Every structure is written in C-alpha cells, then in structure tokens.
Amino acid sequence: MPSQETPVDLSSGALRAVSPVHRQYMRNMGIASSLSVAIHSSTGLWGLLSSHKQNADVLTQSGRDSVVTLVRVATQRLFLLKAEAAGRYREQIHQQRTVLAREVQERGPEQILAEHAAEWLQLFRARGVALVYRDQTSRHGCTPMDSQLLDLSTWLAEQWRELNPWATACLAQTGYPKSGDISCGCCGLLAMPLVIDVTTRGWLLFFRREQVEIIDWAGQPRKIPERVGDQLRLTPRQSFAVWREELRGQSLAWQPAELAAARDLGDDLAVLASAHEVTRLNERLESEGEALARANDHLHELAITDSLTGIMNRYRIEHLVQVALANAERYGQAFSLVLFDIDHFKQVNDSYGHDEGDRILKTLVNSLVPCLREGDQLGRWGGEEFMVLIPGTHLGGATEFAERLRARVVATDYGLRDPVTVSLGVTEWFPGDSLKDLLVRADSAMYRAKKAGRNQVFTDNSKEHD
Numbered sequence: 484m485p486s487q488e489t490p491v492d493l494s495s496g497a498l499r500a501v502s503p504v505h506r507q508y509m510r511n512m513g514i515a516s517s518l519s520v521a522i523h524s525s526t527g528l529w530g531l532l533s534s535h536k537q538n539a540d541v542l543t544q545s546g547r548d549s550v551v552t553l554v555r556v557a558t559q560r561l562f563l564l565k566a567e568a569a570g571r572y573r574e575q576i577h578q579q580r581t582v583l584a585r586e587v588q589e590r591g592p593e594q595i596l597a598e599h600a601a602e603w604l605q606l607f608r609a610r611g612v613a614l615v616y617r618d619q620t621s622r623h624g625c626t627p628m629d630s631q632l633l634d635l636s637t638w639l640a641e642q643w644r645e646l647n648p649w650a651t652a653c654l655a656q657t658g659y660p661k662s663g664d665i666s667c668g669c670c671g672l673l674a675m676p677l678v679i680d681v682t683t684r685g686w687l688l689f690f691r692r693e694q695v696e697i698i699d700w701a702g703q704p705r706k707i708p709e710r711v712g713d714q715l716r717l718t719p720r721q722s723f724a725v726w727r728e729e730l731r732g733q734s735l736a737w738q739p740a741e742l743a744a745a746r747d748l749g750d751d752l753a754v755l756a757s758a759h760e761v762t763r764l765n766e767r768l769e770s771e772g773e774a775l776a777r778a779n780d781h782l783h784e785l786a787i788t789d790s791l792t793g794i795m796n797r798y799r800i801e802h803l804v805q806v807a808l809a810n811a812e813r814y815g816q817a818f819s820l821v822l823f824d825i826d827h828f829k830q831v832n833d834s835y836g837h838d839e840g841d842r843i844l845k846t847l848v849n850s851l852v853p854c855l856r857e858g859d860q861l862g863r864w865g866g867e868e869f870m871v872l873i874p875g876t877h878l879g880g881a882t883e884f885a886e887r888l889r890a891r892v893v894a895t896d897y898g899l900r901d902p903v904t905v906s907l908g909v910t911e912w913f914p915g916d917s918l919k920d921l922l923v924r925a926d927s928a929m930y931r932a933k934k935a936g937r938n939q940v941f942t943d944n945s946k947e948h949d
C-alpha cells in the first residue's frame with residue numbers, strides 16, 4: 484500500500500487484514516472468531532453489531548451476506564421508527580406554531596409563555612422555561628432565579644451572536660463562570676435568541692436537570708495505551724465482565740429536532756413580541772398625543788380667559804374686534820362696541836376691601852351675561868373696565884343695548900350699602916376705521932358719560948359728521 488498522510492477508509496472493504504489490536508483483543512477475551520457489522524445512518528457510523536465465538540470458525544460468504552442483510556433490515560426498521568417519532572414531534576411543534584399565529588397583539592410574550600409553558604416543557608422534555616428581555620424575566624417550572632437568568636442571558640449575548648439556538652447538556656463545561664451558583668439542579672440549557680427589534684434582543688431558555696446515566700458496557704470500553712519499549716500501544720479490554728459507567732453532571736442531550744423546534748417557536752415568539760411592542764408604542768403615542776392636545780386646549784383656554792370673571796380677556800376680545808373689522812371692511816358687515824367702566828370702584832375697594840371688590844366684579848359679570856344675545860361678545864378690557872362687541876348692529880341698537888346693561892347693573896343686588904353703577908360709551912364701525920379709531924371713540928364717549936355724572940350711556944358718532 485502506498486504510504487500517504489491520511490488513513491485509508493476501509494469501512495466498506497470486505498476482505499481486509501485484522502489489526503494487531505483486534506487480534507490482541509480476541510486473545511484477551513479468549514475468543515477465536517468474531518463478526519462485526521457496522522450500522523450506518525445518513526450522518527455516519529451509528530453503531531456496531533458484534534458477535535464472538537470461542538472456537539475458530541470461518542463464516543461462509545452467504546452466511547456473512549445474510550447477517551449483513553439482517554442488520555440492514557433491522558437498521559431500516561429502526562430508522563423508520565425514529566423518523567416517525569421525529570414526524571410526530573414536528574407535527575406537535577407545528578400545532579404550537581398554528582396556535583401562536585392566532586395570538587392577538589394585545590397579549591405580551593410573557594402572557595403567551597405563561598399559557599403555553601406546560602406544553603412546551605413537555606415538548607422539550609425540559610424542567611423549566613424562561614423568557615428574558617428588556618431586563619425582565621418570566622419563568623415557569625424549575626429555573627435559575629431572576630438575577631441569575633439576567634446574568635446568564637448577558638453572558639450568552641456576549642458568547643453567541645448567531646440567531647440559531649445554543650445548547651449544552653452541561654453548563655459547567657461551557658466556561659460560564661457562574662454555573663456553580665445555579666442551585667436549581669439544572670445543568671442542561673437550550674437558549675434561543677429572540678430578535679425583537681434592531682436594538683432589543685431576548686432569550687427563550689429551556690432548562691433540563693441533571694440526568695444520572697448508568698451504562699453497562701460489555702467490558703471497559705476505553706482502550707488504554709500502554710508503553711511497550713519506547714512505543715505506546717493500545718491495550719484492548721480484558722474481559723466481557725460488565726463494566727458500569729455512571730455519567731453525572733449532564734442532562735439529556737438536546738436533539739437536533741429540539742433545536743429546530745426551539746428556533747421555530749423562538750422566531751414566532753419574537754414576531755409576537757415585536758408586534759406587541761409596536762401596539763403598545765402606538766397606544767402610548769396616541770394617549771400622549773391626546774393628553775398633549777388636551778393640555779394645548781387648556782393652555783389656549785387659559786390664554787384667552789380672564790381668570791377672575793371667566794369671560795374673555797383683553798387679548799381675546801381685541802382679536803375678535805379685529806376680526807369684526809376685517810369682515811366689516813370686506814363684506815360691509817356693521818358692528819358696534821360698548822366700553823363701560825364701574826363708577827368709583829376705587830371707593831368700593833377702599834371701603835369694603837379688595838376681595839369684596841373682586842366679588843362685585845364677578846357678580847356684575849354674572850348679572851350681565853344673560854343680557855347678551857348670541858354673537859355678542861363680552862370681555863374684560865382691564866381692571867374694572869369691560870368691552871362688548873355687538874355684531875350686525877348700528878349705533879341706535881347698540882345704544883339701546885347699552886342702556887339695558889346700565890339698568891341691569893343698577894338693578895342687581897350686590898349686598899352693599901352703596902349702589903353699583905357703570906358709565907358706558909358706545910360707537911359704531913365706519914368704513915376706513917382702524918382699531919385705534921374705534922377704541923378712541925368708545926373711550927371718549929365713556930369719558931363724557933363719567934364727566935356728565937356717571938351711570939349714563941354716551942355715544943360717539945363724531946365720525947358720522949366727519
């Protein structure tokens with residue numbers, strides 16, 4: 484045979500020399516003939532059927548072929564059973580995914596896990612399942628504690644950047660530094676990374692407890708090398724006496740089908756989690772938007788309202804007069820203004836106090852509001868001075884209205900010894916008027932009413948005579 488670097492694969496060779504180690508083994512075991520048939524699965528050597536005989540015996544070709552055929556038939560049956568079991572498992576996982584697909588976005592991943600935990604524990608032959616994301620944990624069954632789960636997921640995120648599941652039957656052998664702190668007895672971990680959004684990662688974690696495995700070998704299976712001269716030689720097993728091996732610190736191994744199932748369920752859970760996040764975010768934005776709109780309305784209301792009397796403030800009534808002016812210029816819509824001021828209000832304050840003065844202001848406003856027609860606008864011009872904008876009304880009608888206001892003020896009971904009266908100035912819009920023109924005329928009319936003895940209505944129609 485030509486010398487070469489790599490050993491020659493003789494697995495399918497029918498006739499080949501028996502290795503010296505095997506001959507030694509046969510001598511050790513006191514056997515003179517042996518027959519071994521390899522069992523291959525799609526992924527490689529799966530097992531070996533081995534039989535021995537004490538006396539030397541030559542198996543005929545047909546005898547050998549029969550044994551090989553029998554092994555093949557049995558192997559096929561075995562793999563068929565395994566494939567059926569895998570099919571049933573896939574079907575169960577498929578059912579779980581169908582259920583998840585029907586989940587509504589109102590339910591968070593924690594709730595979904597809580598509902599399915601029992602089934603998933605059974606499907607994954609696990610003792611505990613946990614979900615870790617956004618520094619929150621939710622767990623079911625036998626799992627490490629919350630702080631340990633957070634620590635474990637941080638470590639996993641550093642170690643495992645892939646989007647496939649990561650699994651071990653023995654956490655202590657993975658290099659996880661805090662595996663000794665985990666006291667729940669779980670040593671097997673299947674961890675599926677969840678991609679919730681660009682920045683948020685989570686973990687779906689399944690835990691298995693230690694499973695002490697006792698294996699009875701036909702003889703010590705490990706071949707121990709022995710030094711012969713300056714060479715190392717393998718010493719094959721010495722007898723068929725049962726050699727018992729006890730495997731500790733390991734969980735059941737995670738099967739490829741279980742890893743695939745964890746990936747499918749994890750992906751579904753991640754999709755549900757991100758859909759849930761989007762729904763929550765929208766709800767929050769909506770309610771924040773509504774709160775903001777309410778706050779804006781409130782601010783606007785505050786900005787245009789007189790805090791003492793609750794009617795419009797000067798800013799607002801002045802704005803409305805400007806709007807009326809623009810409409811009057813464009814469409815010729817008439818309007819009038821009444822400006823009035825409480826007479827000797829300083830005396831009211833001086834005699835009864837400022838609080839009492841405030842009360843008079845409020846009482847006066849309340850008594851006047853019922854006199855207003857729809858469209859009339861009453862505002863506080865400042866201090867004890869008020870303005871009424873009367874749309875669609877000429878000077879005559881506005882003067883009658885002002886007179887009614889005056890009479891109403893006098894007729895109102897303020898609970899004071901002295902009567903409360905107002906002096907009123909009335910003016911009407913004329914084409915070409917500016918806001919200032921209107922205000923000057925209304926003010927001068929009111930001033931003349933004061934001058935004439937107060938508690939009177941005066942008009943300023945000076946423009947009419949211009």
Ligand SMILES: Nc1nc2c(ncn2[C@@H]2O[C@H](COP(=O)(O)OP(=O)(O)OP(=O)(O)O)[C@@H](O)[C@H]2O)c(=O)[nH]1
Pocket residue numbers: 791824825826827828829830832836837838839840841844865866867933937
């Ligand atoms: N209580 C109270 N008083 C106010 C308020 N705003 C203005 N005043 C008072 O109203 C009074 C107005 O006094 P003056 O401008 O001298 O006028 P008057 O006493 O009403 O006299 P005439 O206008 O000439 O009839 C002052 O004493 C102000 O302090 C207010 O919101 N509350």
